[in-house]
Amino acid sequence: MVVLGYLSWVDIKKREVPDWAVLALFIYSLFACRNLKEGFIIGGFVFITHLLVAIAASGSIGGGDIKLISVLAFLMGRDFFLITLSLAGLMLATLIYALVTGKGLRYSIPLVPYLFLSFLISWGCFFEG
Template sequence: MTLLITILGLVIGSFLNVCIYRIPKGKSVIYKPSNCTSCNTNLEILDLIPLISYILLRGKCRYCGEGIKVRYPLVEILTGGIFLITYLYIGFDVLLIKYLVLFSVLIVATFIDLDHQIIPNKLVFLIFTWGIIWQIFYPELFWYQSIGGAILGGGLLFLAAIISRGGMGGGDIKLMFAAGFILGISATALALFLSFLAGSIIGMVLILLRIKGRKDPIPFGPFLSLGIFIAALWGYEIIKLYLKLMF
């Protein structure tokens, strides 16, 4: 089963690459066939086998010879790994669907934010709608916990945006509002803490390596996605350990 889940993740990762490329351009992710972004040639099945095609083609389009971005196999591997980790933690349970979809959307949001410094509203709306559907038909939390998580997530980042005078983007605020609805109050607080911690560490490293300047913008969406991922799977254990150590 672990192999099947990993393969499914690789296949979904290939589709997520399409979403990452097309959504910011306003293109359909379903109706138009996959094509080379350099020569626009429609790709055949042999060109679209997740990870394997990239290796066999040596990272180049077989029609025009242009290099294929390493991001494409990276997203496939990342998605396959996340699917496997999520399955190993949750097991073969209906909630597996809930979190695989959430994490898939977060992967798309992460790479779009890295490329364009935006988090599209349609992705935020998808996460929020997904959370409402599960809250109605298969709730893990009380409604006050979901609503409180949304208010906490969006509210704290909105406050951060005011204090930093625009240093926090509107997409980040809306993303954390939607994710907070799924996570609940405690897990949302943990996700925010982990996001700011990871963002601070990576930001300092980038500045020390002179990859970024002190005033250069650094997309925060990837750090939010990381915090949400960790809090969604291990939030209860982390919070429980923290309380045990503190009290």
């Protein structure tokens, strides 16, 4: 959680995701992952999916974001998909806000704070106790 909080702050301030922090999270994940096979399968699926989206819609998602999302998917395994529920809700709320206020869809937003908030929401809702 601390690394995600730090990366959120960096992403807001500098609009980048430092590789060393993602690598540190990945190394931690190797020891904390409950099921390595499941982690590699889901992490690989998430990586390929986001990479294809980034190629198809250039500029839509950065390489650091793709690496971070993949590492989170590796760490959490199938529980990662619980994050996507809150992530989709947060992104939808942002989309509605942008359309209602007239800001439109031409602005880029940092993704890591959304991941961090989604992680906190998912952790609070689904992983209590």
